Structures are given as structure tokens and as C-alpha cells.
Amino acid sequence: MLNLIIADTSLETIPINVFKHPSLKKIRNSGKKPKEILLDRSLHHFAMMSTKLDEDYKRGRPDILHIALLNALATPLYQxxxxxxxxxxxxxxxxxxxxxxxxxKSYSRFEGLVLNLFRDKKIISEDGQLLLDLRPNTNFGDLLQEYVKPEIVMGFSTTGTFKRLELIGADLASYTNGCVVIGGFPKGHFSKNVDSYLDKKFSVSDMGLESQIIISRLLYEFEKNVLV
Structure with missing residues (x-):
């Protein structure tokens, strides 16, 4: 079994100070509440910059998660x-x-699904299967210790030691419950809290590859070692 954590993901509802910015008057007049709006840099960039949102360079990109999940959940490994x-x-x-x-596959439908999840805490299929389960106020350490319980935690970052993906995939296959951590944000690096839990940290390219590329290539290399 392999565990994939998409960490420090740019997925949140719009902060109240950004919501109150004068440039978002039309959104406020629409009747929507802050908890009903995902922070999205393509729509809220000026308000984010004007309010000096903390770590704004890592925030407002829920589309990164959408693309990363579509790639991960389409793999034979997941299926x-x-x-x-x-x-x-x-x-x-x-x-x-x-x-x-x-x-x-439609981002607008994905956005609606996430907002429903934030509101209801669970998404359940028509046949009663739990599809998505939100655990609020759960930090990265809690996730590892309470839910994943991995033998090893490998992170991927441009600050890591270079190693070829095929070698990493083979190494991961030697564990019965390994864990890989990939960032779900556009720029910057893992938070100090996330970084502190990484047993190993690797770089797989001299370029800053997007999250979905790392996920697709890593899962493929792992698959070659565990799927016949």
C-alpha cells in the first residue's frame, strides 16, 4: 500500500478581510457568505495583495488540487x-x-463539491459509500499519527537530494505502508511543520515540476514494482 498526501494545499474558503475588500463588492452583493466561496487567485488577486494576506504566494489555487486528484485517482494503482x-x-x-x-472533471462542479464538503463534512454516494471525509483542525502530524501511520515518509521538493524516480519507486515498493508527500501549492516550499516530519526529501528534476507531473510519474514508477 502507498499513501499519497497532497500537503499545504491551496484550498480554503475566502478569509473575511479579503471578502470585505472594496474590489469584491459584487460578490458581497450576490448574497454569498465567505464560507460559500473558495479563495481563488484568478478572481481575488487584487484583494489578496491589497490585504497583504499571509503567504499569499502559496494560496488561492484550488485548481492545483483538482488537477492533481484527477491524475492520482485515474491510475491503476488507485483503482x-x-x-x-x-x-x-x-x-x-x-x-x-x-x-x-x-x-x-469540470472545475466548477469540483468547486461545488468541495464547498458542500466544507459545509457537511462528508460526501456520501447514493449507495452509502463515504467518498470524502473532512477532518477540521487536523495538522500534518495528526494526519500521519492517527490516520496514515506510515513506515517511512518521503517528501518531494526542489530543496531535496536528487534521485531518479525509478529508484524511488523501487525503494517505496519495499515498504508495506509507505507515504509520499507532494505540495499542493503553486510556489514556495513545505511549511516547517510538514518539513519536520519528512524522513527523506528528494528532488527529481532540475526544474520545478508541477504537482500533477510528479504524482503521475511517481505512481507509474511505483506501479511497475507492485502491479503485474
Whole structure:
């Protein structure tokens, strides 16, 4: 079994100080409440910059998670129940992804699904299967210790030691419950809390590759060692 954690993910509802910015008057007049709006840099960039939002360079990109999940959940590894997926957000919420989840490919539908999850804390299928489970106020350490309980935690960052992905995939296959951590944010590095739990940290390219690329290539290399 391999555990994938998408960490420090840019997924949150709009902060109240950003929501109150004069540039977002039309949004406020629409009747929507802050808890009904995902922070999105493509829509809220000026308000984010004007309010000097902390670590703004890592925030407001829920589309990164959407693309990363579509890649991970489409793999044979996940579909054959050899992969568990967890999401840790930048504001310390955790989302546990169930088995056999099929996410909407449309971003607008994905956004609606996430907002429903934030409101209801669970997304359950028509046949009663738990698809998404939100655990509020759960930090990265809690996620590892209470839910994942891995033998080893490998992180991927440009600050890590270079190693070829095929070698990492083979190494991971030697563990019965390994864990890989990939950032769900556009710029910067893991938070100090996340970084402190990484047993090993690797770089796999001299370029800053996007999260979905790392996920796809890593899972493929792992698959070659565990799937016949």
C-alpha cells in the first residue's frame, strides 16, 4: 500500500478581510457568505495583495488540487486499491479520500463539491459509500499519527537530494505502508511543520515540476514494482 498526501494545499474558503475588500463588492452583493466561496487567485488577486494576506504566494489555487486528484485517482494503482489519498490544507484541515471516487472533471462542479464538503463534512454516494471525509483542525502530524501511520515518509521538493524516480519507486515498493508527500501549492516550499516530519526529501528534476507531473510519474514508477 502507498499513501499519497497532497500537503499545504491551496484550498480554503475566502478569509473575511479579503471578502470585505472594496474590489469584491459584487460578490458581497450576490448574497454569498465567505464560507460559500473558495479563495481563488484568478478572481481575488487584487484583494489578496491589497490585504497583504499571509503567504499569499502559496494560496488561492484550488485548481492545483483538482488537477492533481484527477491524475492520482485515474491510475491503476488507485483503482486497484493499492493507493490511499489524503489532502492536508494550508490552514490545517484534512480530507480523507475514499475508495473508488470519481471526481468531476469540470472545475466548477469540483468547486461545488468541495464547498458542500466544507459545509457537511462528508460526501456520501447514493449507495452509502463515504467518498470524502473532512477532518477540521487536523495538522500534518495528526494526519500521519492517527490516520496514515506510515513506515517511512518521503517528501518531494526542489530543496531535496536528487534521485531518479525509478529508484524511488523501487525503494517505496519495499515498504508495506509507505507515504509520499507532494505540495499542493503553486510556489514556495513545505511549511516547517510538514518539513519536520519528512524522513527523506528528494528532488527529481532540475526544474520545478508541477504537482500533477510528479504524482503521475511517481505512481507509474511505483506501479511497475507492485502491479503485474
Amino acid at each position: 486497484r486499491n493499492h493507493l490511499k489519498v489524503f489532502i492536508h490544507t494550508i490552514d490545517d484541515n484534512v480530507i480523507i479520500v475514499g475508495n473508488n471516487v470519481r471526481l468531476p
